[in-house]
Amino acid sequence: MDYLLQLAVDPGAWIALLTLIAMEVVLGVDNLIFISILTNKLPAQYRARARRIGIGLALILRLALLGTVAIIVTLTTPVFTVFGHGFSWRDMILIAGGLFLLWKATKEIHHSVDPHPNDDVFEAKASVGFVAAIAQILMLDLVFSIDSIITAVGMTEHIPIMIIAVIVAVSCMLLAAGPLARFIEANPTVVMLALGFLIMIGMTLIAEGFGAHVPKGYVYAAMGFSAAIEGLNIVARKRRERAGHG
Template sequence: MDYLIALAGDPAAWIALVTLVVMEVVLGIDNLIFISILTNKLPEEQRSRARRIGIGGALVLRLGLLGTVAIIVQLTEPIFSAFGHGFSWRDLILIAGGLFLVWKATKEIHHSVDPDPGPDMFGGKVTMTAAAAIGQILLLDLVFSIDSIITAVGMTDHVPIMVIAVLVAVGVMLLAADPLGNFIHANPTVVMLALGFLLLIGTTLIADGFGAHVPKGYIYAAMAFSALVEVLNIFSRRARQRRASVTASTPPAAH
């Protein structure tokens, strides 16, 4: 208790907390986009529950990983070298997660643009169950959680600050999950944009795993600009639809 009181009175701790909360919320966007894309393939009555379970799994994973911070930090130690780069367990996890994201986004883009909804391009029938969706969400949660915790450790040594930041970030994800998922579902063009984001994120994870670090600020700035352009397109389409509706309801002038 004395430790927590002393921490609360430390201005540096508050600055670290605010910075970490913002960082965790921004990093959670990646996860949230994937969750929205995946759960929108489920029947409508199962989507909200699957999102809550997936995000709840992210919370459990991150809190559990915080309890093993000493082990997580060691994941950055190189275990072998190849192509002039020392690969750590973190690198391998990021590469695997990036490859999974690229594979998943490519597969979903294929399904979106293929006029014939036949068999999956990778074989098998196109199906998605709640269990399969939650399993894939938890798999990617693990990748994002490890990266998030390692980043948090680099910003502060105080575990209580990390715990608070994770709780706030997951709370924001829970609040935003349904509105974001419904918005993506209601705007088909946004689906393709979100899949493009997943391709970008997956490629960035792979590059990071190979030691080519891309500043996340550039990635999120590009995503924000693309999202802004798409919002303007949505407003433009709605304006054209309103004009068309008014024109259709206006009786022709008598001659």
């Protein structure tokens, strides 16, 4: 209790908390886009439930990982070397997650461009099963959670601060999930943009796994610029529609 009281009156701890919350919220955007796109493939009556379960699993995973911080930190230790570059468990998890995102986004783009494809490596189904959706969300939750916790460990050594930051960030995800999913569903062109974001995020994860650090600021600046352009397109399209009906 004395430890918590000392943190509560320490200005440095509050600064670390606010910084970490902001960082966790930003990192959660990637996860939220994937959850929104995937749950929109479900029947309407299951979407909200799947989003809650997916984000709830993200919270449980991150809190559980915080209980094993000592083990998580060791995930950055190289376990084997290829051509002079050491690969850690974190690297392999990021690469696997990035490849999964590339595969998933490419499959969804393929379906959007050709809704009635012939049998090939891509699934022809227009929807995904509830259990399959939760399994895919859980897989990406694990990738993003490990990256999130490692980032948190690098910013502060106080577990209570990490726990509060994770709870606040995941709560923001829960509040934003519904509106984001509905916005994506109401604006079909945004789906393609979001899938493009997933490809970029997947490539970033793979690059990070191979040791090429990609500043997150550049990635989110590109996403923000693209989203702003698409927002202008949506406004212009709606004004043309109103003018046409007028």
